[in-house]
Amino acid sequence: MSNKQTDENPWEKKARQADQIKQRMSKIKHKIAIISGKGGVGKSLVTVNLATGLARNGRKGKIAILDADLTGPCIPKMLGLNGRKLDQGPAGIRPSLGLEDIKVVSMAFLLPSDDAPVIWRGPLKMGAIRQFLEEVDWGDLDYLLVDLPPGTGDESLSILQLLPEMDGVIIVTIPSEVSQAVVKKAVTFARKMNVPILGIVENMSGMLCPHCGEIIEVFSRGGGAKVSDEMGVELLGSIPLDPQVSADSDEGIPFIVKHPDSPAAREFTQIITKIENKVD
Amino acid sequence: MSNKQTDENPWEKKARQADQIKQRMSKIKHKIAIISGKGGVGKSLVTVNLATGLARNGRKGKIAILDADLTGPCIPKMLGLNGRKLDQGPAGIRPSLGLEDIKVVSMAFLLPSDDAPVIWRGPLKMGAIRQFLEEVDWGDLDYLLVDLPPGTGDESLSILQLLPEMDGVIIVTIPSEVSQAVVKKAVTFARKMNVPILGIVENMSGMLCPHCGEIIEVFSRGGGAKVSDEMGVELLGSIPLDPQVSADSDEGIPFIVKHPDSPAAREFTQIITKIENKVD
Numbered sequence: 001m002s003n004k005q006t007d008e009n010p011w012e013k014k015a016r017q018a019d020q021i022k023q024r025m026s027k028i029k030h031k032i033a034i035i036s037g038k039g040g041v042g043k044s045l046v047t048v049n050l051a052t053g054l055a056r057n058g059r060k061g062k063i064a065i066l067d068a069d070l071t072g073p074c075i076p077k078m079l080g081l082n083g084r085k086l087d088q089g090p091a092g093i094r095p096s097l098g099l100e101d102i103k104v105v106s107m108a109f110l111l112p113s114d115d116a117p118v119i120w121r122g123p124l125k126m127g128a129i130r131q132f133l134e135e136v137d138w139g140d141l142d143y144l145l146v147d148l149p150p151g152t153g154d155e156s157l158s159i160l161q162l163l164p165e166m167d168g169v170i171i172v173t174i175p176s177e178v179s180q181a182v183v184k185k186a187v188t189f190a191r192k193m194n195v196p197i198l199g200i201v202e203n204m205s206g207m208l209c210p211h212c213g214e215i216i217e218v219f220s221r222g223g224g225a226k227v228s229d230e231m232g233v234e235l236l237g238s239i240p241l242d243p244q245v246s247a248d249s250d251e252g253i254p255f256i257v258k259h260p261d262s263p264a265a266r267e268f269t270q271i272i273t274k275i276e277n278k279v280d
Numbered sequence: 281m282s283n284k285q286t287d288e289n290p291w292e293k294k295a296r297q298a299d300q301i302k303q304r305m306s307k308i309k310h311k312i313a314i315i316s317g318k319g320g321v322g323k324s325l326v327t328v329n330l331a332t333g334l335a336r337n338g339r340k341g342k343i344a345i346l347d348a349d350l351t352g353p354c355i356p357k358m359l360g361l362n363g364r365k366l367d368q369g370p371a372g373i374r375p376s377l378g379l380e381d382i383k384v385v386s387m388a389f390l391l392p393s394d395d396a397p398v399i400w401r402g403p404l405k406m407g408a409i410r411q412f413l414e415e416v417d418w419g420d421l422d423y424l425l426v427d428l429p430p431g432t433g434d435e436s437l438s439i440l441q442l443l444p445e446m447d448g449v450i451i452v453t454i455p456s457e458v459s460q461a462v463v464k465k466a467v468t469f470a471r472k473m474n475v476p477i478l479g480i481v482e483n484m485s486g487m488l489c490p491h492c493g494e495i496i497e498v499f500s501r502g503g504g505a506k507v508s509d510e511m512g513v514e515l516l517g518s519i520p521l522d523p524q525v526s527a528d529s530d531e532g533i534p535f536i537v538k539h540p541d542s543p544a545a546r547e548f549t550q551i552i553t554k555i556e557n558k559v560d
Contacts, residue, residue, distance in 0.1 A: 038352055039319010039430045040454075071431035072318055072462045082461075115464030115511070117432045119472065122402025125433075150319045150430060151351035152397045153405075174320075177530035181362075182352045184395035192399065212492035219526045231395070246499045250457035 020134045021162060024092075028064075028141040030279050031163055032198065035190070036172045037182030039150035042203035042239075043172045044074040045249060047147040050170075052254040053272040054143050055100035062142040064095060066132055067106035068159055069149040070125050071118050076108045080252025084109055092137035099257065105136050122154040129158045152189040160193045167279045168196035170236070174204045175223035183223075187231045198278050199236035200224055201271060207241035208263070237271040239264050300414045301442060304372075308344075308421040310559050311443055312478065315470070316452045317462030319430035322483035322519075323452045324354040325529060327427040330450075332534040333552040334423050335380035342422040344375060346412055347386035348439055349429040350405050351398045356388045360532025364389055372417035379537065385416050402434040409438045432469040440473045447559045448476035451513070454484045455503035463503075467511045477513050478558050480504055481551060485518035488543070517551040519544050 008016065025031070034047045047065060055063040067075035076082050079098040086093050086109045095103035107118060107128070120128075138144065146163075148156045160166065169190050173183040183200070190197050202224025207216050218241055228235035242264045248255040256265045288296065305311070314327045327345055335343040347355035356362055359378040366373050366389045375383035387398060387408070400408075418424065426443075428436045440446070449470050453463040463480070470477050482504025487496050498521055508515035522544045528535040536545040 038354070040321055041319075044458075069431075071433055072465070074318070074458050074462065077458050077461055114461050115468045117465040117469040117472070119432050119437060119469060121434050121437065122405075125402075151349075152399050153351055153433065154401050157399060157401065176526050178324075178354050178357050178526075181357055181394050182354065185352070185397040188395050189397040189399060192397070207496075207498070209489040209491060209494070210496060211489060211494035214489070214491035216487075216490060216523060218487070218498070218521065218523050220523075220530055241498065243496060243498050243500075246456050246458075250500055 017130060017134050021130070024133065024136070024138055025163065025165070028138060028144045030143045031146070031166045032143065032275070032279070033146040033148055033159055033166060033169045034172060035148045035156060035169050035186050036150050037184070037186040038173075038179050041172050041174045041179065043150070044069070044078055044147050045245070046170065046172050046201055046203065047145050048075060048078045049254045049256045049268055050272060050275070051102050051143070051145050052100060053256055053269065054276070055102055057272070057276070059142045061101035062140070063100070064103035064105070064138055064141050064144045066144060066146045067104065067108065068129055068132070068146050068155050070107045070120065070128055070155060072149065073106045073108040075104060075147055076106050078249045078252060078254070079104060082114070082252070086110065089137055092135050094137055099254070103138065103141075105132055125154045126158045129155060130162060133162055152185060156189070160195055166195055168198040170198050170275070171200045171233070172203055173200060173224055173227065174219045175202060175217075175221050176219040177223060179219070180223045180227050183227050184231060187227070187233055197233050198275060199234040200228055201236050202238040204241040205238035210243065236274050237267050239267050297410060297414050301410070304413065304416070304418055305443065305445070308418060308424045310423045311426070311446045312423065312555070312559070313426040313428055313439055313446060313449045314452060315428045315436060315449050315466050316430050317464070317466040318453075318459050321452050321454045321459065323430070324349070324358055324427050325525070326450065326452050326481055326483065327425050328355060328358045329534045329536045329548055330552060330555070331382050331423070331425050332380060333536055333549060334556070335382055337552070337556070339422045341381040342420070343380070344383035344385070344418055344421050344424045346424060346426045347384065347388070348409055348412070348426050348435050350387045350400065350408055350435060352429065353386045353388040355384060355427055356386050358529045358532060358534070359384060362394070362532070366390065369417055372415050374417055379534070383418065385412055405434045406438045409435060410442060413442055432465060436469070440475055446475055448478040450478050450516070450555070451480045452483055453480060453504055453507065454499045455482060455497070455501050456499040457503060459499070460503045460507050463507050464511060467507070467513055478555060479514040479516035480508055481516050482518040484521040487521035490523065516554050517547050519547050
């Protein structure tokens with residue numbers, strides 16, 4: 001996965017890489033990163049459903065996902081692309097194609113098996129992310145969505161430094177107070193890095209009991225609205241918890257496709273419209 | 281937070297640090313790390329309840345938690361220690377004391393505010409973890425529990441390299457298939473690092489509707505047992521999802537203290553006994 005030119009020195013190499021990334025990225029209209037403070041709040045779920053919704057709104061083949069969670073990549077599983085590999089084309093590495101021809105690149109495609117861990121320290125991770133941006137044949141895109149691992153570590157820093165002209169970040173959280181404390185760090189992080197914050201998506205926001213239909217506040221309530229108020233960031237919407245959503249992810253089909261009439265899908269459709277209006 | 285001696289060279293410094301860590305750790309009977317593949321599965325929840333249960337079994341003041349999640353530290357919030365700071369004593373940095381005199385050290389105690397992010401690359405993280413082990417006056421302990429961030433990144437590598445004589449790791453997961461794929465990576469990671477795996481704890485394993493009492497499989501079912509079978513690792517127990525558990529965490533009181541008769545607490549008590557039997 002490398003095209004080193006042996007006669008160049010390290011500075012020339014760096015400059016060539018930067019040029020290459022700039023050229024690849026110039027063909028992509030919008031770049032959005034999906035971040036969170038805590039893990040397990042549904043970042044990848046938001047990413048795959050956002051990608052699918054954007055693609056279905058007249059952008060088939062014009063949407064891509066870079067799964068930048070190198071140690072815990074989940075995007076392929078959620079899009080039914082498990083076991084795929086990447087191949088090399090004349091213009092660079094070819095992404096794998098999912099539903100609606102969404103282009104997907106993930107560390108999962110480079111690992112020998114599902115249970116193989118990536119045991120890398122920071123500098124190697126930076127190198128991998130640079131290579132994904134530089135050497136993948138992304139083509140002409142309307143949106144590149146980057147799914148980042150939780151927290152404010154190496155992968156997030158690398159992406160925000162390598163893509164300075166990003167449209168912004170979407171921050172995903174759940175309603176609990178423990179989660180709120182950490183999501184504020186993500187807001188401050190984005191501000192320190194001078195990246196616009198498109199808004200907060202609150203996930204797992206209450207659920208309807210499938211047996212009796214009553215509301216259950218599984219992870220407390222109101223956390224997204226509270227962070228939105230306190231930090232001055234728009235709350236884009238609140239997606240209810242739904243056992244069917246988890247089952248859809250396990251099956252590799254985004255819930256807005258599998259269950260378009262569910263409350264979760266209806267709320268998510270509105271979130272997509274807000275994001276389109278913000279960046280278009 | 282440093283006691284550099286100016287006349288030593290880098291090799292002497294490294295040797296002194298390693299000696300210091302060895303000496304501190306020799307006074308701790310058992311060292312266990314709590315890890316996961318995906319984030320948000322309840323690692324910190326398992327850590328604070330395990331610490332509290334172990335302390336209540338006749339070990340008051342003999343249990344410590346190192347919150348090694350540098351970018352998303354949650355332990356202080358879950359033990360009601362928000363806003364605490366660490367001070368320096370004659371024998372080193374003094375941990376903050378929680379319920380049952382559990383000694384807690386967390387990056388959260390070093391940050392100016394709740395919303396301040398830690399924007400560090402890998403090498404700085406390794407340094408911070410080394411300092412926590414080396415310069416904290418842990419004292420004589422029965423158990424040191426290390427809560428690691430999700431995935432197989434810098435913090436996990438650092439801890440497993442700095443504490444080679446660890447009793448083992450506990451792996452936390454949730455039942456969904458997406459989570460299973462990632463938890464297998466954690467199993468392989470621990471094996472590659474030659475650390476014993478004490479077992480898997482499955483969290484958010486179904487919930488009882490508080491209104492009608494029926495079972496809801498919020499995050500699918502059976503994932504923990506499946507991974508346990510496929511990877512040959514013991515399933516220590518399955519903790520049901522309970523809205524009260526999330527509320528207890530928000531209040532800073534471990535659920536085994538606040539709701540000792542709940543199904544979650546009863547299951548957790550059995551998990552603690554299994555862990556005690558394994559390492560004692």
